[in-house]
Each structure stands twice: as structure tokens, then as C-alpha cells.
Amino acid sequence: MAEPAVTRTAVLDDREHALRLFRQMALVRRFEERTEEQYTRARIGGYCHLAIGEEAASIGAIDALDEGDALFASYRDHATALAVGSPPAAVMAELFGKDTGVARGRGGSMHLLDVERRFFGGWGIVGAHLPIATGAALAFTYRDEPHAVLCQFGDGAMATGAYHEALNLASLWNLPIVFQVINNQYGMGTRVDQSNAEPELAKHGATYRIHGERVDGNDVLAVREAAARLLAQAREERRPSLFETVTYRYRGHSVADAGKVYRTPEEVQSWRERDPITRYGLLLGEREIATGADLETIWDEVAAEVKDAISEALAASFPSRDSLYEHLYGDDEWREQFGRMAAGAPFGERGEEPEWQT
Ligand SMILES: Cc1ncc(C[n+]2csc(CCOP(=O)(O)OP(=O)(O)O)c2C)c(N)n1
Ligand SMILES: [Mg+2]
Structure with missing residues (x-):
């Protein structure tokens, strides 16, 4: 197996890198807290799932990506x-559904993307992006490109058919x-050990003869180190892996779930005591990489950044009505297709043409 590309010691030896990880986690925490508030102010429509508590699992792995790698995520x-x-x-x-959004206001919370930065979404259907991410990995192989895919879910x-198909093919190929x-x-209100006969999820890798590895997902450096090693293995040895990061969401499944019925306050509290940002901040203090005042400054800066983000997003316009059919796949037939989908029009059974088609 490939050696770690950057070990935890190496991250800590590079002050800028060590602080960048802290800043990113702090930014996500503040962004999510303010997002929750914006939702209650009815500025956000549809679903909205917060990642408060899961910052290290997500950010630690993404930090290990190299230029040219591709990233996929859930909603x-x-x-x-x-x-x-x-x-x-x-x-x-x-x-907010504004035209200046990363998906031009068409995607919303579950469908963020940033193709320039090689983040290919944000997918709303559970498990559906795994075959797509696997296809991206096939494309790298097919084109003989030395990159890897990171697919977070x-x-x-893991209870979906798409998951099994994706892992099976990734291993075979x-x-x-x-x-x-x-x-x-x-998964919503269902505990992992109620839905998985083997709740140590990394062990499921054996089913497809791929390496499975479980790490503390609230330890950003452990996540980063393992992700760097597994991504290097993918790039150099062309082998997939199943990487389990164990963490916790403090909030409910979505903003529509208070998260109180299926778990106890004690359970939530026990995870808060292992908060990924607090823990990492303490480590930075112990290693004399940052003082409490340095970290406070970072918290203030990210809070200001989020405040500005809200003001800017509020001031932006909604997409114009005329642009409704822009950025869609399709050819001239699209008008007919959308005509059939008009309100009250069962597929192909509508008698009259919609007004705008005539
Ligand atoms: C195929 C499919 N089935 C059901 C749903 C409804 N649904 C949305 S989120 C979710 C739970 C998924 O839990 P998990 O994969 O653990 O992700 P988490 O929300 O914990 O990040 C379900 C069942 C869906 N979106 N797609
Ligand atoms: Mg879950």
C-alpha cells in the first residue's frame, strides 16, 4: 500500500496548512449555523441538511485531493x-435560489456544484451518485489520466442497489x-446498527475484495492522513477502497427534523464532548501552533465572511423568468417535452398545445 502522502506530523509542521484546516472547519460551522437561521427566516426553500458536527470527516478528506482529482457528494x-x-x-x-448561486439558483441546497474546482455535485437521491462517480473513475482509466475520485456518501x-453495483464494478475494473x-x-431516524447486520461499515469492503478502513471522523488529521494514503493508492495502484469516517450530526436529519425522537440528549452531549473543531483547536494550542487569541481571530473572521455572504446573496437577483429553459440538456424537441409536462397535462395526453408553443 502507498505511504501517506502527507502525515499528520507534516500538516502540523506546516503552520499555514494546520491553520487552514481549522479555518475551513470554523467557516463551515458558522455558515451552517447562519444557514439554519436563514431557513427559519424563510429565505431558503425546499430541503436543507446541515453538516454541523461532521466538519472534520468532510474537510479532512477533501484536503487530501490533488489537482485533477474529482469529487462527488450527497445532498x-x-x-x-x-x-x-x-x-x-x-x-x-x-x-436562496439566486442567479449568482453556484448552480445559478436552479439547484438549491442539495445540488451545489463547482465544476471548475472539480466538485461534480451535490446529489439528492441517496446512493445515486455512486455509479456516476464510478463512471468518472472509469473515464480517468479510459483516458489514461493519473487522477482519482473521492465519492462521499x-x-x-450502503443500503441501496446503486452502492453495491458501484463497488462491485470499481473492484472488478x-x-x-x-x-x-x-x-x-x-440514516434519517434509523441507527446504523438497526439497518446493518455488520455496523462496522469499513468491513463491507471485503464483500468486493477492496481495502476497507475505519477512522475517527472527528479527528481531522486522522481523516486527512488516511484519505491521502487511500487516494494515492487509487492513483498509483488503480485500486478502489472503502473509507469509513465515524462522526455525528448534532442537528436533525434536515431542518424539518428536530432530531429528538430517536436519540437521547445524553448521546448528543457525548459526541459534543468530542467536537472535531474544539479538539483540533486544543491540539493546535498544545503544539503551540496557535494561541486561543489566534483561534478567536479566525472565528471572528469567518463570522464576518458569512455575514457578508448573506448580505451579498440577499442583494442578488432571482433568475429571470426568461431564463427558465436555459442550461438544460436537449435539442429542439425540448419545447414539446416541456409542453407535455405542463401543469394538468398527463404525458402525451394533452389535447391542446400550450399557448407559448403556437
Ligand atoms: C433512493 C432514496 N431513498 C430515500 C430517500 C429519502 N432520504 C433522504 S436522506 C435519507 C437518509 C440517508 O441517510 P445517510 O445516507 O446516512 O445520509 P445522512 O443524511 O446521514 O448524511 C433518506 C432515506 C432518498 N432521497 N433517496
Ligand atoms: Mg447517515
Whole structure:
């Protein structure tokens, strides 16, 4: 197996890198807290899933990506977009449905993307992006490109057929992909050990004869080190792996779930005591990389950044009505297709042409 590309010691030896990880996690935490507030102010429509508590699992792995690698994520994707460097104002604008959003206001919370930064979404259907990410890994192999794919998904996705098909093919075809399961203990209100006969999810890799590895997903350096090693293995040895990062979401499944019925306050508290940002901040203090005052400054800076992101997103315009059919796949037939989908028009059974088609 490939050696770690950057070990935890190496990250700590590079102050700028060590602080960047802290800043990114702090930015996500503040962004998500303010997002929750914006949702209650009815500025965000549809679903909205927060990643508060899961920052290290997501950011630690993304930090290990090299230029040219590709990234896919589930609908819990705000941290993903911020971690690849999408401007917070463009992420917030997307949540608000504004034209300046990362998906031009068409995607919303679950469908963030930043193709320039090689983040290919934000997918709303549980498990559906695994075959797509596997296809991207096949494309790298097919074109003889030396990159790898990181595909992040929740523990619940492992119950879908798409998951099994993706891992099976990735192993059979020796594809360069790291399947990262972000095990946050629940799929909606169902605990992992209620839905998996083998709740140590990394062990499922054996089913496809791929390397499985479980790490503490609340330890950003452990996540980073393992992800770097597994991505290097994917690039150099063209082998997939199943990478389990064990973490917890403090909030409910989505903003519509208070998260109180299926778990106890004690359980939530026990995870808060292992908070990924607090722990990492303490480590930075112990190693004399940052003082408490340095970290406070970072918290203040990210809070200001999120505040500005909200103001900018609020000031932006909604997409114009005329642009409704822009950015769609399709040819001249699209008008007919959309005509058939008009309100009250069962597929192909509508008698009259819609007015705008005539
Ligand atoms: C195929 C499919 N089935 C069901 C749903 C409804 N659903 C949305 S999120 C979710 C739970 C998924 O949990 P997990 O994969 O653990 O991700 P987490 O929400 O914990 O990040 C379900 C069942 C869906 N979106 N897609
Ligand atoms: Mg889950």
C-alpha cells in the first residue's frame, strides 16, 4: 500500500496548512449555523441538511485531493462546496435560489456544484451518485489520466442497489476511486446498527475484495492522513477502497427534523464532548501552533465572511423568468417535452398545445 502522502506530523509542521484546516472547519460551522437561521427566516426553500458536527470527516478528506482529482457528494453538501473553495456568497446565493448561486439558483441546497474546482455535485437521491462517480473513475482509466475520485456518501446509501453495483464494478475494473462513507450514526431516524447486520461499515469492503478502513471522523488529521494514503493508492495502484469516517450530526436529519425522537440528549452531549473543531483547536494550542487569541481571530473572521455572504446573496437577483429553459440538456424537441409536462397535462395526453408553443 502507498505511504501517506502527507502525515499528520507534516500538516502540523506546516503552520499555514494546520491553520487552514481549522479555518475551513470554523467557516463551515458558522455558515451552517447562519444557514439554519436563514431557513427559519424563510429565505431558503425546499430541503436543507446541515453538516454541523461532521466538519472534520468532510474537510479532512477533501484536503487530501490533488489537482485533477474529482469529487462527488450527497445532498449534505454545503461543507463540500466551501471546502473546495466555492465563495461562501455563491453558496449562500444558491441556497436562496439566486442567479449568482453556484448552480445559478436552479439547484438549491442539495445540488451545489463547482465544476471548475472539480466538485461534480451535490446529489439528492441517496446512493445515486455512486455509479456516476464510478463512471468518472472509469473515464480517468479510459483516458489514461493519473487522477482519482473521492465519492462521499452517508451510511444510509450502503443500503441501496446503486452502492453495491458501484463497488462491485470499481473492484472488478480496478478503478481509482475512494468511496468515503460518512457514518454519522443515522440514516434519517434509523441507527446504523438497526439497518446493518455488520455496523462496522469499513468491513463491507471485503464483500468486493477492496481495502476497507475505519477512522475517527472527528479527528481531522486522522481523516486527512488516511484519505491521502487511500487516494494515492487509487492513483498509483488503480485500486478502489472503502473509507469509513465515524462522526455525528448534532442537528436533525434536515431542518424539518428536530432530531429528538430517536436519540437521547445524553448521546448528543457525548459526541459534543468530542467536537472535531474544539479538539483540533486544543491540539493546535498544545503544539503551540496557535494561541486561543489566534483561534478567536479566525472565528471572528469567518463570522464576518458569512455575514457578508448573506448580505451579498440577499442583494442578488432571482433568475429571470426568461431564463427558465436555459442550461438544460436537449435539442429542439425540448419545447414539446416541456409542453407535455405542463401543469394538468398527463404525458402525451394533452389535447391542446400550450399557448407559448403556437
Ligand atoms: C433512493 C432514496 N431513498 C430515500 C430517500 C429519502 N432520504 C433522504 S436522506 C435519507 C437518509 C440517508 O441517510 P445517510 O445516507 O446516512 O445520509 P445522512 O443524511 O446521514 O448524511 C433518506 C432515506 C432518498 N432521497 N433517496
Ligand atoms: Mg447517515
